[in-house]
Amino acid sequence: MATRAMLRAFSKSTFPCRTSQHLSLASVSRSASTLVLAEHEAGSIRAPSVSAVVAANVLCKDNSISVLLAGSGPSLQEAATHAASCHPSVSQVLVADSDQFTHPIAEPWAKLVHLVQQKGDYSHIIAPSGSFGKNILPRAAALLDVSPITDVIEMAESDLFVRPIYAGNALCTVRYTGANPCMLTIRSTSFPVPPTLADSKSKEAPISQVDLSTFGEDSIGNSRYIKQTSQDTERPDLGNARIVITGGRGLKSAENFKMIEKLAEKLGAAVGATRAAVDAGFVPNELQVGQTGKIVAPELYMAFGVSGAIQHLAGMRDSKVIVAVNKDADAPIFQVADYGLVGDLFEVIPELLEKVPERK
Numbered sequence: 249m250a251t252r253a254m255l256r257a258f259s260k261s262t263f264p265c266r267t268s269q270h271l272s273l274a275s276v277s278r279s280a281s282t283l284v285l286a287e288h289e290a291g292s293i294r295a296p297s298v299s300a301v302v303a304a305n306v307l308c309k310d311n312s313i314s315v316l317l318a319g320s321g322p323s324l325q326e327a328a329t330h331a332a333s334c335h336p337s338v339s340q341v342l343v344a345d346s347d348q349f350t351h352p353i354a355e356p357w358a359k360l361v362h363l364v365q366q367k368g369d370y371s372h373i374i375a376p377s378g379s380f381g382k383n384i385l386p387r388a389a390a391l392l393d394v395s396p397i398t399d400v401i402e403m404a405e406s407d408l409f410v411r412p413i414y415a416g417n418a419l420c421t422v423r424y425t426g427a428n429p430c431m432l433t434i435r436s437t438s439f440p441v442p443p444t445l446a447d448s449k450s451k452e453a454p455i456s457q458v459d460l461s462t463f464g465e466d467s468i469g470n471s472r473y474i475k476q477t478s479q480d481t482e483r484p485d486l487g488n489a490r491i492v493i494t495g496g497r498g499l500k501s502a503e504n505f506k507m508i509e510k511l512a513e514k515l516g517a518a519v520g521a522t523r524a525a526v527d528a529g530f531v532p533n534e535l536q537v538g539q540t541g542k543i544v545a546p547e548l549y550m551a552f553g554v555s556g557a558i559q560h561l562a563g564m565r566d567s568k569v570i571v572a573v574n575k576d577a578d579a580p581i582f583q584v585a586d587y588g589l590v591g592d593l594f595e596v597i598p599e600l601l602e603k604v605p606e607r608k
């Protein structure tokens with residue numbers, strides 16, 4: 249069985265596809281002052297937004313990171329307090345408090361970014377590469393007349409970034425030669441929050457309100473908030489979980505998929521799925537892992553009845569330890585697995601459920 253280490257070495261060093269899109273040789277000199285667009289929930293800024301601060305810190309060693317939060321009500325103020333102490337490099341938190349931001353709709357947010365950029369003249373604007381950042385950043389970039397760079401996994405220099413292309417099979421180095429601001433979405437799995445940071449109580453940055461007096465009512469645009477549905481809050485968030493248990497088409501039905509959920513419960517894990525499992529209606533599409541789903545990099549990724557299509561691997565190949573169970577010994581998932589078991593998942597999962605102790 250080819251080991252994952254071999255595959256990684258192949259794709260990251262000897263694979264001939266590390267491309268360079270150096271648009272011009274002239275390097276743009278910037279003194280970095282970065283604005284991070286942060287998403288918050290229940291009075292805290294979300295983990296991917298803290299990763300965006302970690303990424304911003306690679307650019308700005310001189311503590312000049314501003315965090316922008318928008319919303320309304322008391323939970324916004326709680327989130328601002330959290331943002332103010334989430335990383336020692338945060339120099340200020342900007343809060344836009346208005347009913348227009350109660351839901352993260354892209355149009356008013358993009359207009360807000362435009363307004364804040366006009367006042368702050370930031371060299372970089374960074375958002376995490378989830379649905380929040382992917383929704384807002386391109387619109388804000390259009391308003392600011394710059395071209396964003398998405399899915400950055402490495403900040404090589406303040407204007408040189410690495411991002412995956414072809415479903416993660418090649419890495420592309422891009423030099424930004426446009427005008428300020430350089431707008432980026434970052435993959436949070438590539439900028440993990442150091443555990444020591446979560447434990448430490450860092451200094452509190454000042455919090456100030458964004459002046460919205462010039463912010464018109466016309467920013468609502470064509471989008472309308474209908475409702476938000478989210479996964480069971482008892483379970484860890486798929487994007488940040490330490491363990492992910494994924495089921496594929498091999499599970500055969502939504503009823504059988506419940507075995508995956510039971511195992512995840514026992515292990516305190518998040519549940520993932522392949523696109524085939526989602527398309528077959530076993531689980532909702534928020535659980536999809538892969539090129540067109542979520543990108544995960546947990547400590548442990550267990551895949552049951554997953555063939556290992558390239559589009560699926562694009563979302564999980566950076567997991568620390570990969571375990572695969574498949575009845576087909578030639579399934580491509582075994583090429584990236586650290587531990588592989590050729591077997592019938594309908595025998596393996598019940599046995600695991602029996603042997604794994606209940607969580608206290």
Ligand SMILES: Cc1cc2nc3c(=O)[nH]c(=O)nc-3n(C[C@H](O)[C@H](O)[C@H](O)COP(=O)(O)OP(=O)(O)OC[C@H]3O[C@@H](n4cnc5c(N)ncnc54)[C@H](O)[C@@H]3O)c2cc1C
Nearest residue numbers: 496497498522523524538539540541553555559560575593
């Ligand atoms: C543009 C594009 C984007 C895509 N994006 C994604 C994406 O984001 N995520 C994604 O996952 N896919 C994505 N896909 C789809 C992808 O190409 C595959 O079709 C999909 O990942 C296959 O899912 P699967 O492994 O569950 O199903 P299959 O490929 O059908 O594999 C099922 C596996 O289960 C095994 N199996 C069956 N029964 C058992 C059993 N009893 N015990 C053990 N093993 C068993 C089989 O041997 C087989 O290997 C995308 C495709 C395209 C074209």
